[in-house]
Amino acid sequence: MANEALYQKYRSMTFEEVVGQEYVVRSLKNALKSGKTGHAYLFCGPRGTGKTTMARLLAKAVNCENPAEAPCGHCESCRAVAEGTHQDVVEINAANETHVENIRDLIDRAQLAPMMSRYKIYIIDEVHQLSNAAASALLKTLEEPPAHVIFILATTDPQKLLPTIISRCQRFDFAKVPEQLIMAHLQKSAAAEGFTLEDKAA
Ligand SMILES: [Zn+2]
Known part of the structure; x- marks a missing residue:
């Protein structure tokens, strides 16, 4: 305990x-500073390299009530992300939610406006584990993402992803x-x- x-x-x-991920940090901070964040990110790298942590930081930063190149850490939105209670930040592990219905349901809800912040963020961990049908459904949304949605996909095994999904994302490779x-x-x-x-x- x-x-x-x-x-x-x-x-x-x-x-x-x-x-140990200075390159990723620098790139994300530059994007945040210039207000040029994308709608789909792909974080690749071995386990334990900070992909999920970085995804949560990015989710915090884009929804922070005191916008800057980094999350303030103390506004309502930042605290909700840290506590895992933010209504617009959805985190799923594809290894447990491989059914196409789950992804369709998630994508349907992505079309609705965010409830408390600027963006709805979907963090999908181990995204290569999605079934083919689920991956195709995700691809459709990545092709035309609603303006208020950001997908952050994380994987230890990018070779198993559809190349069309990879090409829709800004890819970052996390160093060991x-x-x-x-x-x-x-x-x-x-x-x-x-x-x-x-x-x-x-
Ligand atoms: Zn904040």
Whole structure:
């Protein structure tokens, strides 16, 4: 339990805290700063590289009530995303929702205006696990996305995606995080809790 609390607490809350993905952070911040965010993103990379964390940060940033190149973290919208209660930010894992009805239902609801913020965000994790029919339904919406919708797709296995889906998205490849960086991050977290972590333990 204590570990879980610590994990939550140090789960990256700002772009700067996402370890080892400087290129992705820089690109997203530039897009946010110039107001040129897209309607479909594809985050590719191995497990544990921060794809979902980055997706939530992007969701926060585009809906933040104090728009800037990064989410403020304390407005109503930012807090709702952090707590997982934002009505316009929907997160699903395609591994559990492979049925075409689920995706159709989600897409039908995407047509409706957002309830509390500017954008409706759909974060679809492990998107390569969607069935063919579900992927085709998703593709149709990606071809003509409603102006208020942003899809953030994440996958560990982009080769399994329809090339037509990939071509509709702004693709970002997440780099495998070097052990040295993870170690430094853990030690920083430990220091903030008032104890030191030997290199070996980290
Ligand atoms: Zn905010």
